[in-house]
Structure formats: C-alpha cells, structure tokens
Amino acid sequence: MTTKIIHVDLDCYYAAVEARDNPSLRGIPLAIGGSQYGRGVLSTCNYEARKFGIRSAMPTGQALKLCPNLTVVPGDMEKYKSVSKQIQAIFLRYTDVIEPLSLDEAYLDVTGSPYFNGSATLIAQDIRKTIETELQLTASAGVAPIKFVAKIASDINKPNGICVIPPDQIESFVEELSLGKIPGVGKVTLEKLNKLGLYKGRDVKAYEQSLLLKQFGKFGQSLWEKCHGIDNREIETSRVRKSVGVEKTFNTDIFTQQECHSAIERLYPSLLSRLEKASPEKKIIKQGMKLKFDDFKQTTVEHKKNTLDKVFFNELLEEALKRQKGRGIRLIGLSVGLDTEQKNKEQMSFDW
Structure with missing residues (x-):
C-alpha cells in the first residue's frame, strides 16, 4: 500500500492567533517578538509584514526600519500552547499516527484511512476546513507519499493552500526542485553545491554518488537519496x-x-x-x-x-x-x- 503523508503547517501561527483574538491587528503589518530596546528579535510575522522584507529571527529594530508602521506584540506562549492542543485534537480525529514538529506543524500518516474513501487529498482539505471553522485559523498542507516532499509541498501554495504530489509525479517534482528548498540545505551548503554546478535535483541525480559522499559525507548520501525520490523515514510518534x-x-x-x-x-x-x-x-x-x-x-x-x-x-x-x-x-x-x-x-x- 502506498504511504500517504500529510504535512500540515499553520499560516503565520503566532501572528494569526493574535489577529484572531484582537480585530485591531487584522490586515496590518504584524509581528511577534521582543522590544527593539531590549535586543529583541521576531519569532514570526504575518504576510503583510513580509512584503517589507521582514522575516522571523530578524532583530526588532531592523524590522522597524524596514517597516516603521510595523506593530510588534510580545506574544503569549501559554495561549499558543493551548491553541496547539486544540489543533492536535483535530488531527486525532483523522489519525493517531502524528509527528509534531512544533506547536503549529506536524506530519500525519493517513495510509489506510477509512475517511473519504482513503483520499489523502480530501482528508487534508477537511482538516484545513475544520481548523478554519472551529479555530478561525488557516493552515496549508502538502500531500505526498514521502515526508520531505510533503513538507516542501505544504509551502508551495501558502497561505491557506494545498499542494498534492502523487506517487507518479515524485520523480519529475524532485528533478525540477531547487536544492535550496530541500530541508537541511542551508545557505553555506547551497553555495558549495552551486560551486559544483548543482542547482536542482536533476543535477544531483546526474552527479557521481561517490563524489557527493566525498564532498558532503553523510549529508551527501541523504541529499543523493532525496534527489532520487527516496525518503524511507516513517512518521515518528x-x-x-x-x-x-x-x-x-x-x-x-x-x-x-x-x-x-x-x-x-x-x-x-x-x-x-x-x-x-x-x-x-x-x-x-x-x-x-x-x-x-x-x-x-x-x-x-x-x-x-x-x-x-x-x-x-x-x-x-x-x-x-x-x-x-x-x-x-x-x-x-x-x-x-x-x-x-x-x-x-x-x-x-x-x-x-
């Protein structure tokens, strides 16, 4: 039976919860983080703020220079944890094979699910709909037979979108995939790969495996496998x-x-x-x-x-x-x- 994995990722989670609970924060550049006067950094921001080049982990002072009208709130971790439990309760209605990655992100294995005639796509759509109806929050989802592709797919149609990569499209999807989008490929690693003429999955696929292992060791093996559409990791509960x-x-x-x-x-x-x-x-x-x-x-x-x-x-x-x-x-x-x-x-x- 083909494995069916859904990666669910809430959109701008902390900021979305704050905007939900305070209507005055809706539709404006909003970020969650520390004060500019206390060496604060941002934990997240909404899409209105991202238009100005603001991103998570950015110093608050720098963010305010990019967007003087940015509203920064300190956030409430206990509230975010509480809402996260509600999200988890929704996931559990569909499967108990869940691997949480953070408060607002998780993998779900719905292989063999009795819901929606076993359609992972319809299950993902229903999960997103339920989260929006019951919690007034939006989530994006990626559906695929392997974990890393599901995770990448969930980001493709953000915010409030879904992307499905069926088994027969895995090979072509990975071949056209920019290496920087693969989890674990950071800025420094990407520069090294680019210097070798490796930019997309198809480049790695055509590259000599032994040379990749020599250059990158254990990570090189992982990258080689991913670019061949191989990811044997199971959902870790x-x-x-x-x-x-x-x-x-x-x-x-x-x-x-x-x-x-x-x-x-x-x-x-x-x-x-x-x-x-x-x-x-x-x-x-x-x-x-x-x-x-x-x-x-x-x-x-x-x-x-x-x-x-x-x-x-x-x-x-x-x-x-x-x-x-x-x-x-x-x-x-x-x-x-x-x-x-x-x-x-x-x-x-x-x-x-």
Missing part, C-alpha cells in the same frame, strides 16, 4: 531528546571573561531545572558553550563529559573566547548532550 540548553541575549554587549562567568552563574540554575524537568534519567555525554557576537556570527564549543560540571563550562568559555577577536558578545548559551542510545523514548515535548 515519539522521539529521543538529544540535548537540553538555555541561553541569554544581553541588552548590551559584554566583552570580558568575568562578565561571561557571571552570565554562566545566572544561567546554570536554569539549565539544571530544565534538565531535571525534560530528562531526569538521561545520561549526559557532553557539554557545550555557544557565543553569538555583535556581528551575529556565532561559535560553539562542545566536549565529551559524563557528568554535569559548572566549572567545565568556564573551561569551554576560555576556548570559545579565543575566537572573539575583539567582538562584543550578545548571547551566551549553555547546553548538554544526552545519550540517545537509551531505549526509553520521550514523547514529543510540545505540550500537546
């Missing part, structure tokens, strides 16, 4: 948590090692609390330190460590500071890597 971390963005840059030590002291209790809540029985296998500099470039240092040690973060800091080169530090992050070989899996932790 649970996952292994790989890491736990905390971070702090400063209102003003810091520069000295002592300032960084003070930040570690303040962050460490939060890391302990989050680790205890998220993975109380997991074994620690490494610790990591992240610094983001005033030019928005960041560096990460990680080393193996079997027990959590606050002093070890200071040692990681010394190594990271060697890359500072006089730049101000706008963010510090602490993290621990967890043993993923343990058999017990944790449920997806999106408060669904």
Whole structure:
C-alpha cells in the first residue's frame, strides 16, 4: 500500500492567533517578538509584514526600519500552547499516527484511512476546513507519499493552500526542485553545491554518488537519496531528546571573561531545572558553550563529559573566547548532550 503523508503547517501561527483574538491587528503589518530596546528579535510575522522584507529571527529594530508602521506584540506562549492542543485534537480525529514538529506543524500518516474513501487529498482539505471553522485559523498542507516532499509541498501554495504530489509525479517534482528548498540545505551548503554546478535535483541525480559522499559525507548520501525520490523515514510518534540548553541575549554587549562567568552563574540554575524537568534519567555525554557576537556570527564549543560540571563550562568559555577577536558578545548559551542510545523514548515535548 502506498504511504500517504500529510504535512500540515499553520499560516503565520503566532501572528494569526493574535489577529484572531484582537480585530485591531487584522490586515496590518504584524509581528511577534521582543522590544527593539531590549535586543529583541521576531519569532514570526504575518504576510503583510513580509512584503517589507521582514522575516522571523530578524532583530526588532531592523524590522522597524524596514517597516516603521510595523506593530510588534510580545506574544503569549501559554495561549499558543493551548491553541496547539486544540489543533492536535483535530488531527486525532483523522489519525493517531502524528509527528509534531512544533506547536503549529506536524506530519500525519493517513495510509489506510477509512475517511473519504482513503483520499489523502480530501482528508487534508477537511482538516484545513475544520481548523478554519472551529479555530478561525488557516493552515496549508502538502500531500505526498514521502515526508520531505510533503513538507516542501505544504509551502508551495501558502497561505491557506494545498499542494498534492502523487506517487507518479515524485520523480519529475524532485528533478525540477531547487536544492535550496530541500530541508537541511542551508545557505553555506547551497553555495558549495552551486560551486559544483548543482542547482536542482536533476543535477544531483546526474552527479557521481561517490563524489557527493566525498564532498558532503553523510549529508551527501541523504541529499543523493532525496534527489532520487527516496525518503524511507516513517512518521515518528515519539522521539529521543538529544540535548537540553538555555541561553541569554544581553541588552548590551559584554566583552570580558568575568562578565561571561557571571552570565554562566545566572544561567546554570536554569539549565539544571530544565534538565531535571525534560530528562531526569538521561545520561549526559557532553557539554557545550555557544557565543553569538555583535556581528551575529556565532561559535560553539562542545566536549565529551559524563557528568554535569559548572566549572567545565568556564573551561569551554576560555576556548570559545579565543575566537572573539575583539567582538562584543550578545548571547551566551549553555547546553548538554544526552545519550540517545537509551531505549526509553520521550514523547514529543510540545505540550500537546
């Protein structure tokens, strides 16, 4: 039986919830994020704001320069989690094989579903209709027999659209696909691929597999498979948590090692609390330190460590500071890597 996967993605989720609950926010450039005076960044924005070049993860101050009329609200995560549970309840009416990716995004496996004579397209349409009717929110969907194509397809007709890629169109769809649209192909990787003359799926498909593996290793194998229309990943209804971390963005840059030590002291209790809540029985296998500099470039240092040690973060800091080169530090992050070989899996932790 051909696998039938639906990728559902709510449109501008946080902003859409705020506009739904406050009519004065509808139809205007709207973003969710921190204050421009506190080094805030945007978590998301609506399509009216995107017309000005505004995007998620953009500093609030920069966004306001692009669009002085932009309305920025702080957001309400508890509300977004609550609405997310309502979305999940709707998904469960159609299937219990669900892989949530975030509060507003999930894969659904509807293979063998008794609804709509098993039509994944009609199921996806009905899910979108139900979300809009009951929650007054719009969602886009991608339907395909493999995961990564379903995810890409859900973005093609956004907002409030659907795109279906049936099995007999997978090959042609992937061949014409720009490599930058494939999940995992970031800006740096795309530049490397382009330098090799690889721009679309058909280029990778025609490229020597051994050379791709030599250039990109494990990722090269994954890319080769995707460009041949291969994605054997199943829907994961649970996952292994790989890491736990905390971070702090400063209102003003810091520069000295002592300032960084003070930040570690303040962050460490939060890391302990989050680790205890998220993975109380997991074994620690490494610790990591992240610094983001005033030019928005960041560096990460990680080393193996079997027990959590606050002093070890200071040692990681010394190594990271060697890359500072006089730049101000706008963010510090602490993290621990967890043993993923343990058999017990944790449920997806999106408060669904």
